[in-house]
Amino acid sequence: MRYWRNLLFRIRSVLGRKHAERERLEEMEFHLMMETEKNVRSGMEPKEARRQARAAFGSMVSHREALRDGRGFPRLGAVARDLRLALRSHLRSPWFTAIIVVTLAIGIASTSATFSAVHEVLIRPLPYGDPDRLVVVTSRHEERGIEGANVSHPDFLSWRDEVRSLDGLGVYTGWSGTLLGEGPAELIWGAALSPEVFSVLDVQPVLGRGFRSEDSVDPQVVVLGHSLWNRRFASDPDVVGKGVTLDGTTYTVVGVMPPAFRFPYWAEAWVPMAIEEPHRQREARFLTGAIGRLKPGMKLQEAQADLNRVSDRLAVVFPDSNDGWGAQLTPLLQDVVxxxxxxxxxxxxxxxxxxxxxxxxxxxxLLARGLRRRQEFAVRCALGAGRRRLVALLVTESLVLAGMGILASLPLLLVGVNWLRNLLVDRFAVITALEVRPQVLIFTLVSALVATLLFGVLPAWAGSRLGVSDLGGERTGETRSTGRVRKAFVVAQLALVVTLLAGAALLIRSIRALDSIDLGFDVDGEVSATVDLPSSDYPDADTREVALDEMLRKISAMPGVEATAVAQGLPFGGWNVHRYYQIEGQPTTSSGEESVVHAQAVGTGFFELLDIDLLRGRPFHAGDRTGPPVGIVTESFARRHFGDGDPLGRRLRFGSAEWLTIVGVVGDFRHFDLTSATRPAVYVPWQMWSPTRAVLILRTGREFESLSPDLRSTLAEVAPNVAPYEIGPLRQILSYQTFHTRLVRDLLTGFATVSAVLALIGLYGVISFGIACRRRELGVRVSLGATPASLARDVVGQGLRLSAWGILAGLVVATAVSGFLSSLLYRVEARDPVTLAGIALLVLGLSICATAFPAWRVSNQDPTAALRES
Amino acid sequence: MPKNTSPTSPQSAEAGAQPPQEVLRGTLDLLILRVLDTGPRHGWAITQRIQQTSKGVLEINQGSLYPALQRLERRGWIRGEWRRTEQNRRARFYLLTPDGERAFGDEQISWRRYVQAIEAVLTT
Known part of the structure; x- marks a missing residue:
């Protein structure tokens, strides 16, 4: 009660400060007047009476000060005073302050910039209702080592109807269509969804509706993504009910989704999923992904057990298709990230x-400067400042530094975020924008505060331990406690540097190893563009062939183009189609990896263009268009089925299609991912399947940037209604393979370099400061006969002891944490002793450099100068 | 006349917790409460009243009077109010609040007890 009244009084007096001040003054004036009058009454001259009254009253100023302290918040006033004091003391040594502020800015900006990406990708909720409950369901077969496979439609239906732990389950499959209308033809990425998906994701359209089960019967309806609606329909509010031409077919718009919504990945248009005959097979585990929503409060493990129960039952009822197959749940966030x-x-x-x-x-x-300011502190102490007061002053100074550091870090932060934006945004579906959001700024503040605790409070405490003897100002030496703290900091810094450098080195070695992988094909100078030929414009194989021939002919005629070819998929382009096959005269394997083979149709010139080795036989040629059906197999395929025998002339077929005669064997080349072994593959002439999607490949000496507009206009000339996409150099497609490792390598190398420079500066600082403190001692030693060399040895020895401890601690830390890098490493162990030893030697060498300079100065200085000084 | 004969120096109003001054400060508070118990008065009148009734023995320094008044006001024992004096001048009068009356009673009792205790020590 009393507390509150007191507070109220103080607050009131702060609010009406001017007024209160005036009243106090008036009250005192009144008092003086009364006193003066009294003096006059007792017979004094008015002037003397006034003087006496004043004298009796005492200092008006000090009275008012005293009253002021009773009002308002004197502590706050003290803080403000400290802040002013701190700012002034920083401005007195601008260089010192600038170095600290810049150093802090680097640290704060790098953590905050990386946090902006972490926040965007991992912390910001996905744009769906209650996204933590969303799970991706995939098929898995433990015995065969298959994980993350798609689900079959019948399995989906069984799970949907029998599982008790989910609040809904839907399936989707990728879909794309060429949008015609105003503006150039554009390929739209979208998805075909079962009616449940929108409600599982719990997102309402901003216009119109989502899908209903009737839509599967009449599937010519489309829901638009917000960005697509903006871009191509000028945000037309009456778009619902209008017709849109996609792949030459008219779809009716039934809804528009909210701005952030995209699912799956980049999709920005959705059509109902049409269930076709091949989907009705239980073993047809392709095409569809499944997304479900856990019931509220349901744990992932419980739901997993529930799905296992249903899958086990299915395996019993449908042993042919479901034996060994199960379902696997993954949180959606984990899946997209x-x-x-x-x-x-x-x-x-x-x-x-x-x-x-x-x-x-x-x-x-700060510790070093604290020692220089020891006299100032001692004076403050002598004038009555307690240790707490000193610490408060020092901490305030640190806070001011942190504040300046934050301000200085903002431009760096923007640069960093920009760099990350260019690197990450739209390369990953999960990150569509990268901005300095309020959360990032809060993080900046918090990290700066934590930093202040570390760099400000601890040294302040150690540095404020003062005695009266410090008043003398002669002692400039370090006390035991500050010296220990400074040395501990240097050791810790070196340990961190060793850890960072070790991580960077491991990644650098991994990238080296990845770059030296023999791909089996040539990547330099190849550019590709993909086209989809819609059935509305190109109804059959003949029309498609005419169009493709025309495209390839025109591309070949472009300046600087050396060769062209066509294929269904490029290496690392994501083409991943396996087919069941049979070798003539050999028993077929009915299940397992051996029963399928990677297969695609390629045009003439494909192997030559990519410089893939032809080991036996011949490549495809123009005669294969009309001649008897032929195929080319890879070396590993040939070895698997024919051992050392001659594969040429043997026959194979896919499913129950016609028999193909093997006419050539090519060397294995990496197609799926860089690090896993090559898989056997079979190639057929393009015309045999005449696919609607074609990857056009060309080899050129020209820069991609100058080639790309030419390529687009050439293609538009031939087929104005076809929108080419995924246009880029092969080298770039390949670089996605190592993107994560490269990203982490680049950042870690940068961080390690910066911190190594800082730590060495720190070591240099400790050593040279130590020497400065010991100048007189060293001088005495020299005059007593010590040689400069022995002093230098002493100094270097001191530095090396520190760095040895730091390196040792760093090796321990690095060994403990390098395991986190394992998933990014290639052909190097996380605890690779050679790398660790190399880093240890590197840091040792750098430490010697950092201590050598002060040591050299010691051995060259005039020892008696220090003695004469005093 | 020495300026700082007062029991409370301006600094101690801020610092607070030294026991011997606390007792002395309490005395001034008690005297003020006593004076105001006889009716509202302004600051100068309070000093005059104390001087008169103590027959000039106690002299109140203004430097401690006004902080004391502020302290008592903050505590809710007295209330300040601008009024007209007999000569029709504007002055700040202080009144005892009900809380203040109660406090005056308590302070009086504890002061008596204190004086008796001192007396007992001195006389035995």
Missing amino acids: GPLGPALWIVQSAAALVLLVVCGNVAGL
Whole structure:
């Protein structure tokens, strides 16, 4: 009660401060007047009476000060005073302050910039209702080592109807269509959805509706994504009910989704999923992905057990198709983020280590300056400032530094976020924008505060331990406690640097190993573009062939183009189609990996263009268009089925199609991902399947940037209604394979370099400051006969002891945490002793350099100068 | 006349917790409460009243009077109010609040007890 009244009084007096001040003054004036009059009454001259009254009253100013302290918040006033004091003391040594502020800015900006990506990808909720309950369901077959496979439609129906732990389950499959209308033809990525998907995702359209089960019967309806609606329909509010031409077919728009909504991945248009005959097979585990919503409060493991129960039952009822097959649940976030998640956490941790190193440096600098300011502190002490008061002053100074550091970090933060935006946005579906959001700024503030605790409070405490003897000002030496703290900081910094460098080195070695993988084909100078030939414009194989021939002919005629070819899929382009096959005269394997083979149709010149080795026989030629059906197999396929025998002339077929005669064997080349072994493959002449989707490949000496507009206009000339996509150099497609490792390598190398420089500066600082403190001692030693060389040895020895401890600690830390990098490493162990030893030697060498300079100065200085000084 | 004969120096109003001054400060508070118990008065009148009734023994320094008044006001024991004096001048009068009357009673009792205790120590 009393507390509140007191507070109220103070607040009131702060609010009406001017008024209160005036009243106090008036009250005192009144008092003086009364006193003066009394004096006059007792017979004094008015002037003397007034003087006496004043004298009796005492200092008006000090009375008012006293009253002022009773009002308002004197502590706050003290804080404001400290802030002013701190700012002034920082401005007195601008260079010192600038170094600290820049160092802090680097640390704060790197953690905050990486956090902006972490926040965007991993923390910001996905644009669906209650996204934490969304799970992706995939098929798995433990015995065959298959994970993350699609689900078959009948399995989906069984799960949907029998599982008790889910609040809904839907299936979807990729879909795309060429949009015609105003503006150029554009290929729209979308998805075909079962009616449940929108309600499972729990997102309402902003216009119109989602899908109903009747839509499967009449599937010519489409729901538009917000971005598509903006871009191609000028955000027309009456778009619902209008017709849109996709792949030459008219679809009726029934709804528009809200801005952030995209599912799956980049899809921005949705059509109802039509269930066709091949989908009705239980073994047809292709095409569809499944998404479900856990019931509220349901744990992932419980739902998994529930799905296992249903899958086990299916395996009993349908042993032919379901034996060994189960369902696997993955949280949606994990599924969409994929390996980017761990990569970002690693980068974020590395950035935090940089901030720690920065804190170590700043703490070292502040401690050193604290020693120089010892006399000032001692005077403050003598005038009545307690240790707490001193610490408060020092901490305030640190806070001011942190504040300036934050301000200085903002431009760096923007640069960093920009860089990350160029690198990440739209390369991953999960990250569509990268901005400095309020959450990022809060993170910046919090990390700066934590940093202040580390670099400000600890040194302040150690540095404020003062005695009266410090008043003398002669002692400039370090006390035991500050010296220990400074040295501990340097050791910790070096340990962090060793950890960061070790991580960077492991990744650099991995990238080297990845770059030296023999791909089996040539990547330099190849450019590709994909076209979809819609059946409305190109109803049959003949029309498609005419169009493709025309495209290839025109591309070949472009300046600088050396060769062209066509294929269904490029290596690493994501083409992943396997077919059941049979070798003539050999028993077929009915299940397992041996029963299927990677297969695609390629045009003439494909192997030559990619420089894939032809080991036996011949490549495809123009005669294969009309001649008897032929095929080309890879070396590993030939070995699997014919051993050392001659594969040429043998026959194979896909399913029950016609027999193909093997006319050639090509070398194995990497197609799926860089690090896993090559898989056997079979190729057929393009015309045999005449697919509607074609990847056009060309080899050129020209720069991609100048070629790309030519390529687009050439294609538009031949087929104005076809929208080419995925236009890019093959090298770039390949680089996606190692993107995560490269991303982490680049950032870690950058962080490690910055922190190594900082830590070495820190070490240099400790050593040279130590020498400065010991100048007189060293001078005495020289005059007593010590040689400069022995002094230098002493100094270097001191530095090396520190760095040895740091390196040792760093090796321990690195060994403990490098396991987190495992998923990014290739052909190098996380605890690779050679790498660790190399880094240890590197840091040792750098430490010697950092200590050599102060040591050299010691051995060259005039020893007696220091003695004469005093 | 020495300026700082007062029991409370301006600094101690801020610092607070030294026991010997606390007792002394309490005395001033008690005296003020006593004076105001006889009716509302302004600051100068309070000093005059204390001087008169103590027959000049107690002299109140203004430097401690006004902080004391502020302290008592903050505590809710007295209330300040601008009024007209007999000479029709504007002055700030202080009144005892009901809380203040109660506090005056308590302070009086504890002061008596204190004086008796001191007396007992001195006389035995």
